[in-house]
Amino acid sequence: MITFIVQARVGSTRLPQKILLPFYEGKSILELLIAKLRLVSNTQILIATSDDSKNDVIEEIALSNNVKCFRGSENDVLQRFIDAAEYVGAEQIIRVCSDNPFLELASIQTLVNRVSDEKCDYMSFWVDGKPSIKTHFGFWTEYVTLKALKKVRVLTEDSLYHEHVTNFIYSHPKDFVVSWINGPDVLKGRDDIRLTTDTIEDFKTAQTVYSRLVGVQIYPTIAQVVSFLDQHGELLQSMKQQIHINSK
Incomplete structure (x- = not known):
């Protein structure tokens, strides 16, 4: 069975507690993600947060939604993922960012x-x-094996790779078996779309898009999102500004 490990904590630098803020009909992004992931058959969900007391609320949300929660290292996210996977006996993992x-x-x-x-x-x-x-x-998640994560732990002590769980793997394809699925053509050249929620501006823009689209399609497709944005230039303009400020 594949395990969704949802990476969640309240200590975001740019937008603290962003995954707990009411996003749609009083529900947080984390709660909406749990409902969505439940629709994928033959999988289980685990919330992985840190053992810092400020993240108690995340454990409460997990348990109130009948989802297991693992608590581990605040800063060594790689170790947290390894420990979380072992906690539920997961060998195959899909990493989920809780703010998407x-x-x-x-x-x-x-x-x-x-x-x-x-x-x-x-x-x-x-x-x-x-x-x-x-x-x-x-729009997407990442698949990784527990074996690969343990290999990263052996190969590097660099804090970058212990904070960004999968970066070392796809950056070192000679050491791992890496496979890619091509994204849809509708996104080619689209450097004007930003739906991650790192800032309050991101959050408000994403909230606007979500609330308008969900009334038509409860789980909008990428094509539907792009089509909607192309009809609302003011939202794209806001996204462009945030892309410029928050380059990856």
Whole structure:
């Protein structure tokens, strides 16, 4: 069984407690993500947060939604993921960022299906010449094995790679079996779309898009999101400003 490990903590530098703020109909992004991930068959969900007391509220949300919660290192996120996976006996992991409300359900299912048929250490989406995790889109998740994460722990002590869990793997393809799924053509050349929620401006823009789209389609596709944004230039302009300020 594949395990979704949702990386969550309240200590964001730019927008503290962003995953707890009411995002849609009183629910937080974290709660909305849990509901979405539950729709993917043959998987389980685990919230991985830190053992700092300020994250008690995340554990409360997890338990109130009947989801297991693991608490580990605040700064060594790699170790937290390894410990979390071992906590539930997970060998196959899909890493989920808890601040991305637009994760596409179809893409998650595609990833689950592909890794069930293909042996690899890491798999995610390749979009417009780069790994999706390096973009501002916020549409995708990443698959990784526990074995690969343990290998990273052995190969490097660099704090960068212990904070950004999968970076070492896709940056060192000679040491791992890395596989990519091509992102949709509709996103080629789209350096004007940002749906991650790192700042309050991001949050408000994403909230506007989400609230308008969910009334039409409860889990909007990438194509639907892009089509909507192309009809609302003022939202794209706001995104461009945040992309310029928050370059990856």
